[in-house]
Amino acid sequence: MRATPIAIVAALLLTLGACNASGPGHKTETLVVTGSSTVAPLVSDIARRFEGENPGVRIDVQTGGSSRGLSDVRRGLASIGMVSRSPKDGEDDLQWTAIAKDGLALIVHADNPVEALSADQVEAIYRGRVEDWGLVGGQPAPITVVNKAEGRSTLEVFLSHFGLGSRDVRSSVVIGDNQQGLKTVAGNPDAIGYVSIGAAELEAELGTPVKLLRLGDAVPSTDAVRSGSYPIARTLHLVSGESPSGLATTFLDYCRSPDVADLIEGQYFVPLAG
Amino acid sequence: MNGANLYASGFGRTRGDVLLSGAVYAAVAAVVGLSGWLLYDLLSHGLGPLSMTFLTAEVEASGRAGGIAPILLSTLLILTVCLLSAVPLGLASAIWLSEYADLSRGLGRAVHHSLDVLAGVPSIVFGLFGNAFFCVYLGLGFSILSGGLTLACMVLPIFIREAEEGLRAVPQSYRLSAAALGFSQTRTLFSILLPAALPGILVGLVLGVGRALAETAALIFTSGYVTRTPESLLDSGRSLSIHIYDLSMNVPGGEANAYASALVLVALLVVINTTASWASARFGLVRRAI
């Protein structure tokens, strides 16, 4: 019983060492990519295809948030970081590579008769000045305002578009990821929220009772984001250190190439033009 | 059990007993109702996409398509690492705490309390800690080993407290009889105390396995997110619970496969628990015959 754990760990490590040593002779090169949970599924898919085309290469994609991507690259724990927003001041120590765009749509429950809101109305609702659907053309009912948690990039994009500060928002529910927002709105006919356009389009297609609102005249759709006619969008980025390795550079180039456009669309994001 | 069964057969019916029965059956009905509701929800959504190919195929399109074979393998490996480190260490600690330590002061008290504190640490903190300690400081990287060891830290307090309680419930007379027979301490422990404490130890194991299989936040930062079939314990591998989390929270259109994966996880748990209690019943019987 004595020192069993240490012995076990040691034994495991030894076995592993043995396994690795006796494994296939060719050397594999591994690239670690960490960061944003929004971007991770996309980069995982890209990595799979890249591995298929480049034998002997392994791309390990890890998730944990944009801030993790930034700090892991800075500390040298990862070669590439995934960040779901654009660079801020003081972040130009890293190389930023844009890979895709993601629009933000305002969503309500499918039973809500409201079809469109003006930017002023949205601002008034999120400031808590308008608290009833009756005032913006709907059935009278108190509005449930769904907002994103502090620091999230969709929150920042949303707030800056409507000229709001994070303290100005009067929210009734605060959420994390897109799917939680969709489920919250789908379960509450009086709720309003904002999520990724691609995700909202897909869920609406699959029969989830949510509806994308027009913002003034702008129709939220991935096509509109592609053509630039829909105003609220963010850019998804990969970041790397000053001088990325050969493999990292190749992978970054691959992520920007037209070869992966179908994968980007497969995740309901918008490939960058070109 | 016989004494207890006396009451199960309706001995001593009084008005108090009718009231008590009412309360007990109401509680049971509430629990069965709630869990039935939850499990029905799981079954009705999860059975659709479930098939043999789902269990044996690779993950495709972030999990929206394909199956979960590599994820099942990673999950089992993580669980194995977790149990191989947590059970011996936990059992030894539990024995020390219940048989040798003075819990009212000094080291015994400190260890006892620290385990209670450990039980209340949120899983995400375990995840961040595991990442800093196992992945970075010990250099194990994002790996099944890091994940399993992090989970072991998490499962330890649960397992130890239950095992400890099981040991403590062994009547003092057993120990005295063993001593009178001239058994060594080691022999007393292995032939008498541990078999007698088996129900408690088993509960600890069941709760520990449940916790380990269900854990998400502690694994995202340690065993990682990679869906490739792991080749060694130093490879990163995604667990079922993380897969479920990612599919339901992060991948649009992933809900159907999230439910199916959850169903697989629950089935896995039933299999493990049934095996454990079957094995312990056999083990227990053999011991009792001695």
Added chain:
Amino acid sequence: MFPSRGDRLLLPGLRTAALLTGGVVVLLLAFLIVEAWPGLRAVGLTRFFTDPSWHPAGEEGTFNLAPMLVGTLAAAAGALAFSSPLALGSALFCHYFAGQAQATLYRRLIEVLAGVPSVVYGFWGLVVLVPLIRRLEPPGASLFAGILVLTIMILPTLMLSADAAFAAIPEDYFKAAAALGLSRPAVIAHVVLPASRGGLATGLMLSTGRAVGETMAVLMVCGNVVQTPDSLFDPIRTLTANIALEMAYALGDHRAALFVSGLVLMGLVIALVLAAATVVREPA
């Protein structure tokens, strides 16, 4: 006695194991303090309880954790209040009401509940419970939803601990009680419950830990608005949800402040443990 060679190795070995397990908490605390330190130094501990609000990002961050502390406590206390009678009833059922087969089946059900991932509970809560609660009182995502989900989540720990404690009661007690002609309620009140106090306390302790430390499910159903709740139907944010919601995007002081959340949570658990130790006399 005649200690064998195995015996001489036994005690040091066991003590080493116990020290190792006790050491995990020390390591964890040290890690939390190191990560939280920049925040504690820049902001100061008192501001985490006296600031006007929780807006940690940006230039003029404010860092009040007090409402989340209240939220955490309220959710955990509510869950324990709901779950304890259910768990006690369930354990009594398995031992003194049900037949062997029924009891085994019921235990298996509870064991399954123990292994359902938090996300699944959270998902179910979000899709099923929250809309139902919204009919009573909008917005639905609320302290009450959190309490209900936590109630089911801690039930297995409470129930299985009580179950194991009942199983450990010596047979003689029942024979003696039967000989005295005690009724079933009297046996349960005067024999079963007192004899299993230690096991019940363990279950209570472990499940309090679970309720306080639970993250994902709570995050999905509680609404996560940072405020001190006035009613069961107000949305709340727990300390754990706070970490999970914001850690992904937090940098600098914000990140350190989230580690302070973790530290405050540990402080809360330590306080609970010490309080419990003085209330329930430690089994010797």
